[in-house]
Amino acid sequence: MNQENKGAIASKLLEMIEQRTARIGIIGLGYVGLPLAIHFGEKGFHVIGFDLDSRKIDKILHGESYIKHIPADQIKKMADAKQLDVTIDFSRLSEADCILICVPTPLSDKMEPDLSYLLQTTETIANNLRRGQLIVLESTTYPGTTQEMLLPQLSSTNMKVGQDFFLAFSPEREDPGNKKFTATNIPKVVGGVTNDCLETATALYNSITRSVPVSSTQAAELTKLLENTFRSVNIALVNELKILAHKMGIDLFEVIDAASTKPFGYTPFYPGPGLGGHCIPIDPFYLAWKAKEYDFSTRFIQLAGEINVSMPYYVIEKTVEALNKNKKSLNGSSILILGIAYKKDVDDDRESPGYAIMKMLLEKGATVNYNDPWIPKLHTTRKYNFQMESTPITREILAEMDAVIIVTDHSDYDFAEIVKHSNLIIDTRNATKGIKGANEKIVMA
Numbered sequence: 001m002n003q004e005n006k007g008a009i010a011s012k013l014l015e016m017i018e019q020r021t022a023r024i025g026i027i028g029l030g031y032v033g034l035p036l037a038i039h040f041g042e043k044g045f046h047v048i049g050f051d052l053d054s055r056k057i058d059k060i061l062h063g064e065s066y067i068k069h070i071p072a073d074q075i076k077k078m079a080d081a082k083q084l085d086v087t088i089d090f091s092r093l094s095e096a097d098c099i100l101i102c103v104p105t106p107l108s109d110k111m112e113p114d115l116s117y118l119l120q121t122t123e124t125i126a127n128n129l130r131r132g133q134l135i136v137l138e139s140t141t142y143p144g145t146t147q148e149m150l151l152p153q154l155s156s157t158n159m160k161v162g163q164d165f166f167l168a169f170s171p172e173r174e175d176p177g178n179k180k181f182t183a184t185n186i187p188k189v190v191g192g193v194t195n196d197c198l199e200t201a202t203a204l205y206n207s208i209t210r211s212v213p214v215s216s217t218q219a220a221e222l223t224k225l226l227e228n229t230f231r232s233v234n235i236a237l238v239n240e241l242k243i244l245a246h247k248m249g250i251d252l253f254e255v256i257d258a259a260s261t262k263p264f265g266y267t268p269f270y271p272g273p274g275l276g277g278h279c280i281p282i283d284p285f286y287l288a289w290k291a292k293e294y295d296f297s298t299r300f301i302q303l304a305g306e307i308n309v310s311m312p313y314y315v316i317e318k319t320v321e322a323l324n325k326n327k328k329s330l331n332g333s334s335i336l337i338l339g340i341a342y343k344k345d346v347d348d349d350r351e352s353p354g355y356a357i358m359k360m361l362l363e364k365g366a367t368v369n370y371n372d373p374w375i376p377k378l379h380t381t382r383k384y385n386f387q388m389e390s391t392p393i394t395r396e397i398l399a400e401m402d403a404v405i406i407v408t409d410h411s412d413y414d415f416a417e418i419v420k421h422s423n424l425i426i427d428t429r430n431a432t433k434g435i436k437g438a439n440e441k442i443v444m445a
């Protein structure tokens, strides 16, 4: 195929993207893939969503949502307008002109990248690859994945990248539950394997938001890891300072508020019970793992990881101390955990520090209940299997508890009422700030 033909295939795809006749295939309809599918649908593209989980596909087909902050009517509207079509039939991948990969990239038990979902997906795409398709990896991963893992498999079809098909990496920056920043106003960093790969992928994302092209897929991959490592390191810094500030009798939240008045050179981060979610506790370790290939030790990442992982232990230590003051032992105490979601106002409990806290409390002989308006029932996770349902918060239940640990500061909680009726509060989020007359029963942790 000559240079002219190569340009012709890219030009055709560009034209289809511009006219919104390009069909968008999205693989993995989770916290990232589902909102992305909706946004492309809302911009006039026909979207085909793919997932292995038939329960999710059934729900969408019935116009229901399985992610609490995504309203069902948004899905129903999209499906009724025939803008969103979902399936577990991956042979239909050949119908899509642009395929966006949004499958999980977790860590293994040994804290190493688990690319099994991604490799399986790549194999499926390779089996269905057709000339003229653009493939974009959105899942977070270490620098080099697109070129070292995806490219060889897709090229094994005898089609040539940048000529027959196009390959790019564009990190997903979705912040679930954030109403201010969504896929339509968060700029999209894009790196392509070739110039035509970059141009087609940039054009695609320009149709929903602003693209930020970079020189390579590796640069785009590292951009995402820089963003999340930056968060992890800064959160670890304030977590460490929180422990020091407690010892000094200083309120670190007051200090952070004061520091935030500096109009330049400072970004506020807040301490908490430990890291949670699919990104911050995991992504930096993708980089640390890859760095070993270069005989390089990412010391900031390791240290931040150690500090952040130790925070649930600190919460337990503060709980033991506080119960002790009340002449009680943790063994035999009744504890209520408020919030098991990893952050406020979402139904995502992945890697939640609440689970680590719950496990330690149970191991030390406490009776544990939890309440979370966003998570009515605990399901089995990779690490934990607590068969529990959310306990309603009544005055009586609060009064029965020896301690209430605030792990997540959901907006639904009436903290004044919670403080009023509880015997002891361990507040890991500064959620009880400004609640007067109850200082003696609140411990900041």
Ligand SMILES: NC(=O)c1ccc[n+]([C@@H]2O[C@H](COP(=O)([O-])OP(=O)(O)OC[C@H]3O[C@@H](n4cnc5c(N)ncnc54)[C@H](O)[C@@H]3O)[C@@H](O)[C@H]2O)c1
Pocket (backbone or CB within 6 Å): 027, 028, 029, 030, 031, 032, 033, 050, 051, 052, 053, 056, 102, 103, 104, 105, 117, 120, 121, 138, 139, 140, 141, 172, 173, 174, 175, 176, 278, 279
């Ligand atoms: N959740 C976030 O806030 C967030 C933000 C930015 C980036 N990311 C990254 O985006 C990626 C996806 O994260 P998520 O939170 O959406 O995960 P998720 O677990 O919510 O969704 C992933 C979906 O992929 C499906 N899936 C798994 N293997 C599949 C396969 N082989 N074929 C088709 N579907 C498959 C699962 O059933 C699930 O529905 C990860 O790399 C994550 O690090 C997540």
